[in-house]
Amino acid sequence: MDGGDGRPGTLPGTGTEDRIVVHVDVDCFYAACERLRDPALDGEPVVVGMGFEPGETHGAVATASYEAREHGVESAMGIAAALDRLPRVADAEEGPAAHYRPVDMPFYESVAEDVKAVLADLAETVREVSIDEAYLDVTDRTDWSVVEGFARHVKQRVAEAAGVTASVGVAPTMSAAKVASDREKPDGLVVVRPGEVREFFADLDVAAIHGVGPVTARELREMDIETAGDLAAADPADLRTAFGETGREVWRRARGVDPRPVEPRGEPKSLSRESAFGEATDDYDVARERVRNLAADVARRATERDARYRTIGVKVVHPPFEVRTRAHSLPGPVDDPDLVEEVALDLLAEFEGSTVRKLGVRVANLEFGADEQTSLGGFAGDDGEEADATAESDADGGSDRPVGGQTDLGDFG
């Protein structure tokens, strides 16, 4: 059944009715980067793994080229499983084999810079979602009557600047543009016009909707909701009961309604570092040493980004995959690597004697920039040591709690 009001595709009264949103998604980005570096990989199966070293079998697949996907290798699959399907070129006497490469983020980031520069040039507003994906609001740069040519232009500029192909989706909303870019990958170009969004979604599997993951998809299927069309026709009250606010959210998206404006992402809300052991360990000293390293790493990144943090947390993963998190908030924001280590080790102590496969350290409740807004002008030569407001690690809270704490707290997840 149909709510009946308004045309699909937009939400009246939000000022977003006539937007043109472009979603740009570089195809198999990490694998594409590896090919830039080594053109001999063109046309060959390529698997880029994270958390793995050449010659090892632990870690997981970050990106598999389409040639590798044809043999069943998928993102997030363990390297060991990928090797079962597609051995290394060096190990294969005959038959299909893949080139395995470890993730090289600095190189990929350098390629991504070229893509970002192009996108910044093509739109007023760009929201970078990840290293290989972005939304553009191009409402004032093109028109629905010529938007396909504009989209082709985007693809061409990306290819020229960075040497990679991108799939592009155009729609009046972010969620529809996202799904559109996905439809004809790789090298895709799909335009969904205002008023066509719901129809475009109708036959797609519910899992295609942004925000519907494996868990929600399974539960929806148990409710006999299999396609996005089914979802759009479902009773929002039932969805609300079953899934809370996200239930309503995905219902609206299935109907083509998504009022989110394209906005730059802004500062992060948390920073974290985690790492898995090759083999789970119950050696507490080993765990402590790992946490010390992660703490130092995360603190260094915070300092580099000029971020202070008020919450410090750890994450402990027990086999097979039990995630535990612990966090501690300070009276005020600090930039204090020693304190990150101290608090993280403290929080870890609860898990002494248990077996862990993975550990993480995280800082949250971030505040950015020089300590306060009152110091104006440039900061050349600023050594960053403002003696006043940056609280020492006095645990009692004292009276120097800083003003204006955002109420927002991120979580470990």
Added chain:
DNA sequence: TCTGGGGTCCTAGGACCC
């Protein structure tokens, strides 16, 4: 398929305050 790493948002419950 025995599972990497970096994030975001939502929810629920408890502490505490008025």
Added chain:
DNA sequence: TCTGGGGTCCTAGGACCC
């Protein structure tokens, strides 16, 4: 002895995304 309601902050867990 049983009893209100609203609000904020914090922690923990879970789903999801790339």
